[in-house]
Amino acid sequence: MRFERAEVTSPATIANFGPGFDSFGLCMESPVDRIRIRAAGDGARSVKVEGGHTLPEEPEENCSSHAASRLAELSGRDDEGFDMTVVKGMKPGSGIGSSAASSVGGALAMAAILGVDDRQLVLEAAAMGEELVSGTKHYDNVAAALYGGFTAVSDPRSNRILRLKPPDFSIVVLLPDVAVETRKARAVLPSEIPIEDAVYNMSLASGLIDAMARKDIAGVCAHLDDRLSVPYRKALVPGYDSVKEQALKSGALGVSLAGSGPAIFAITSESYAPEVRTAMVRALSESSGMESESFVTVPGSGARVENVD
């Protein structure tokens, strides 16, 4: 071990971001998970979860500690044992990349105490944490949480990540009071899709990346549609169509499902954000009777090592 302890923050993310199923991700400034690690030196591992959420505390069943151990292995080192505390800042199963935030945080914290400066290794280890929770190794949430801004897996053969700085906009996030496990939300997807739907998403994805690179907010939002996952998953989120309609009527420029849901996000300007938020909360409650939590944030710059010594 090069260092004794480290503290890392790792943010919530919006995976898929419209047409980019399993590829696109947008990092949010908040909420964040806070991961603390202390080298134990005796080979024993422990993990404790704080923040009012119940998650596994067996080191190989918790995605943060699992990702930390994988990071040590991938870098050819022994983790030598550690004590980890995960302070959850976000609700698991809500669609805003909770397991990715914790996995990136765990891997980055281990990289910090080992003195490993290789973000691609952190990405790989974090994807293994994600796989533990969801059953598949998708990189969209972990890439956005690690690198910040807008990310796309631009080559799935090498897991190369394209990174773009988004323009300034507000993000309104609605968290309906229902948990949707990613594993189950993936099970509702068809194993085959019509070729015209693949072409539709591929075309919109190209347009969205072009608009993002030009920092054209209206252009980004005009391409936020999807035929690969949202049509199959929205049944898991009662009130989705009504929330989308009311958000757009109140000043949102684009709306979609965040990751595998149930979170719904809207892109808008700072001045319209409060109105859009109120409209989304009300539309959900009136259409489905469901309670929700909601927040407004902006694009974020990714996971950070807050201190290491």
Ligand code: HSE
């Ligand atoms: N791309 C993943 C999915 C994200 O939609 O299943 C899970 O949050």
